[in-house]
Amino acid sequence: MRERNLRKQALESGKTQSRKARETVSTASSSRATSAAASPRGGGSNVASRNVSDDESEMSDATQWSTNSIDEMIAPPAEEDGAQDETWKAGLEERIEELCDRKRSSAQGREEALLVFSTALVRHYAADEIRVRREELVVALLKSVKGGQSERETVLALKALALVLVTEPSDTVYDALAGPMKACINDAQHVAEKIGAIHALSVVTFYGGASEEETAEVMEFFLDIVSSDGAVIEEADNADIVTAALEEWGFLATQLEDMEETTEPAMETFVDQLESASVDVQIAAGDNIALLFEKSYTEAESDDEPADEDEDLDEDVRNGSAPRMIKRYTVYRQQHQLSATLSDLAKASSKRLSKKDRKQLHLSFADIMRTVERPTRGPRYSTALDEEGREMGSRLKVAVHGGGRMTIDRWWKLHRLNGLKRLLREGFLVHYEFNRVIFESLPVMVEDD
Template sequence: MRERNLRKQALESGKTQSRKAREGVSTPSSSRATSAVASPRVGSRVPSRNVSDDESEMSDATQWSTNSLDEMIAPAEDEADDTWIAALEERIEEICDRKRSSAQGREDALLAFSTALVRHYAADEVRSKRDELVVALLKIVKGGQTERETALALKALALMLVTEPSDTVYDALAGPFKTCVNDGQYVAEKIAAIHALSVATFYGGASEEETAGVMDFLLDIVSSDGAVVEEADNADIVTAALEEWGFLATQLEDMEESTEVAMETFVDQLESASVDVQIAAGDNIALLFEKSYTEAESDDEPATEDEDLDEDVRNGLAPRMIKRYTVYRQQHQLSATLSDLAKASSKRLSKRDRKQLHLSFADIMRTVEKPTRGPRYSTALDEDGHEMGSRLKVTIHGGGKMTIDRWWKLHRLNGLKRLLREGFLVHYELNRVVFDSLPVMVEDD
């Protein structure tokens, strides 16, 4: 009864705390911030990340800050090929020549630079000035005069990395980015730094050990409800950390040793009063269950007649997957929590939030019950008598559709969409780095 009451409190409370925070449990962390500066509270809530319909264009991903910088990037207008290139080169010169510019001038140059990198694949232009840009942008990150200037510089560095990755830049960026997360004066700056740190880890040459270290840093933020970075009970901060933990987790093959601690943290966050925190935690839970299964190898026991195999596996169209370890020992209790969230009906929830909870947690619950099934999996039969399988698809230019049938693909898609937003499809078609991050076959209509 107590567990059920706690879940009810989470759905109806106006607070952002998880159960651990409400019960006064603190989480030791080596990454505790030393800054005594309290950030201003911003009340706007982060929109959800999941695609809302089975076959639709992608919905907006989580914004990079509570006062969204991305909303400033207007839809692309018709531009002659050489016009945007010349304009971008001018902005690059303005950013690198910091001594001769004002804070307002730098903000304008940074916004124009980021807009160009979102709308276009500008690898040649970035490559020729990469070292100078990194130095100039890091100076702004370390000493920006305004919240907007610092957050724009962080986003600009992240966009540079997805445009032109580097095997060595992580070492230069990780420290300043973590300092921003720990000691930043503003919420928007900290959120932008969390996202930029993840991108730098993914595309900047971090080792597997360094990647795991960043994930531990993000997990500290989540387990303390933001308190470890002086943002106690800030749902936007916690959501950003959860999302980027999941994005980085897609890079690691073996997560058996780190799963137990992560699962305890994510299950705790299912009782948050923030729908976005709950969904981000649930997405990570589904990813961890998916990762506990790997393809059968030659020395594994053969399938038995009683084994519940999906139709594609039985027909030889997909590999047989084997469970390698237990993700969560209290799975019955977890299933009950997921079921409650999939049917949440609190009057305090908006219609949109209820829909997102129902859609997301129905998917998550199906994966927990059978980890070989990805998001939006349907056992309904099509006109040929075959299971429909995953129905989560993204429309690509030219009429094709990309099927997102695994949780790692959904985490990669959401991570790239958070960064590239309306320019995702442009980069998916032209930027080999983006395609290699999400190498999904495109089906013709």
């Protein structure tokens, strides 16, 4: 019996697969004509909310790509003295030697080296150590991606490549890495490898020197994965695959200024995914919808019509502390229908949902709905008045070292933050403080408490 389709009605069952998804499934083999042979795994679809396999559960956190709550994921680093500092540097250099000299290495030895290497790059800013060996490391890690002898080796190598590039970016490495990453997404034997490759390809595109056209091509690839429910890469109805593609589409979309031409097909796909049986898919699709509405507004220019006296402006615009924003194009023509769907999700009460999932749906879609109705307002925007009678605005704050907080008041900032957290996890604050590349990716001013 065929497994339940990923795109089931979120609040009530019975919705069939979308026309676009059916067409994509029927033509999946032709779309992969240029790829390698199909995965040897058995056919059939996966349950939407699949259980993690025993093999996957044994993997270290260094192999995982996930975004939990800000409080859970961002923790201050442990204090280190000079001796500890030298210890991790020496250990990292040893692992770099092991990875670059593969002649006498075993699969298990490479796994151990990759684990220690990735953990060190997460917990520390190691630009000096990586800079002089970056080219060698990329070549060595790519060998493990292409010919890893175990699932663990491949996944760890994908994570390590991404960490190398956020530590020491390159203007040229995209050309060498994009093809193997896409091949891994298409043809890997294990789901964890495909998910890791989706996330790694996004990082390689962002920090590896991809052009705007190449970035758009990768985003289109991710959109194909989402619109086919994963079938285009032979992972039909796999919610984890779809979630990863949605997340990284949003991360890369923050780089593009003009998205008017690509908004319509993207919106069709994301609105369709609001009916997924997976809460993670629904939220990732909703976050992308909010980002597209936000991007449809830009700052007013000198030749734009002056503000009307009756125009409903946010308080920051009225008092001159924020620029006036102008709508440039229509994001979605059936906005009334979309608003009704978002409202239902913001109040979802289905018994099939856990208490945690209901809370997350309510919180996320209340935010998304507010932005769709008022695109100049970012996540967690509150119209409640403070002690001085001003609107409180965005209340999404991230604690940083020294007792300060940064305000995530735009959707593009939230997408960047989540993308960096997926990769850096508990090391985010270390990199935000010392890694200029990370700070420039999310240049948010820190406010004192």
